[in-house]
Amino acid sequence: KAGVTQTPRYLIKTRGQQVTLSCSPISGHRSVSWYQQTPGQGLQFLFEYFSETQRNKGNFPGRFSGRQFSNSRSEMNVSTLELGDSALYLCASSPRTADTEAFFGQGTRLTVV
Amino acid sequence: DAKTTQPNSMESNEEEPVHLPCNHSTISGTDYIHWYRQLPSQGPEYVIHGLTSNVNNRMASLAIAEDRKSSTLILHRATLRDAAVYYCILRTGANSKLTFGKGITLSVRP
Numbered sequence: 001k002a003g004v005t006q007t008p009r010y011l012i013k014t015r016g017q018q019v020t021l022s023c024s025p026i027s028g029h030r031s032v033s034w035y036q037q038t039p040g041q042g043l044q045f046l047f048e049y050f051s052e053t054q055r056n057k058g059n060f061p062g063r064f065s066g067r068q069f070s071n072s073r074s075e076m077n078v079s080t081l082e083l084g085d086s087a088l089y090l091c092a093s094s095p096r097t098a099d100t101e102a103f104f105g106q107g108t109r110l111t112v113v
Numbered sequence: 114d115a116k117t118t119q120p121n122s123m124e125s126n127e128e129e130p131v132h133l134p135c136n137h138s139t140i141s142g143t144d145y146i147h148w149y150r151q152l153p154s155q156g157p158e159y160v161i162h163g164l165t166s167n168v169n170n171r172m173a174s175l176a177i178a179e180d181r182k183s184s185t186l187i188l189h190r191a192t193l194r195d196a197a198v199y200y201c202i203l204r205t206g207a208n209s210k211l212t213f214g215k216g217i218t219l220s221v222r223p
Contacts, residue, residue: 004156031209035213042213042214042215042216048209090156092211096209101147102211103159106155
């Protein structure tokens, strides 16, 4: 069974630009969540999508957005990049309930210069 | 979200058992206790989870206190590859959100 696939693995962008990251969940998983990991703040929840609907959102500014497609693949977008957006962005897929494990991808390392 | 409290770090010797504690005094009846670990330069990896009863799998055991206010992750024989940050997380109901704390950094001495 293929794992969670995130693309690209590494990305360098300039301040002010926008970026789109992609996540393909495990086949059959309908829930996709996104997390940001930085040395200072640790792992922080961004948002969760289930059946193309955002079900939960973390405490991030509106520059961070996402969407989920009918095949459960998800994208997240960050507009007007700031230096502080440099981080590892992780995607996790799981069945919906809490009584299941979440499977994480390897992440996308975004560097904003 | 109900919070968990873990020590910052722990050291262990290779091939010895390791007990990683977690306190969650505000746990609610519908909260599942999940453990994840993160090896350097990798995404988090599921270890184990449980609700009320002790749980075992190929990676570890989870011992849950009778009042559910604390739990312990047990690695039966630590290896060097077990050196990682271990996160104890409470996951509620139909909410897939995982709220990560700082976790506990496990070092394993050869």
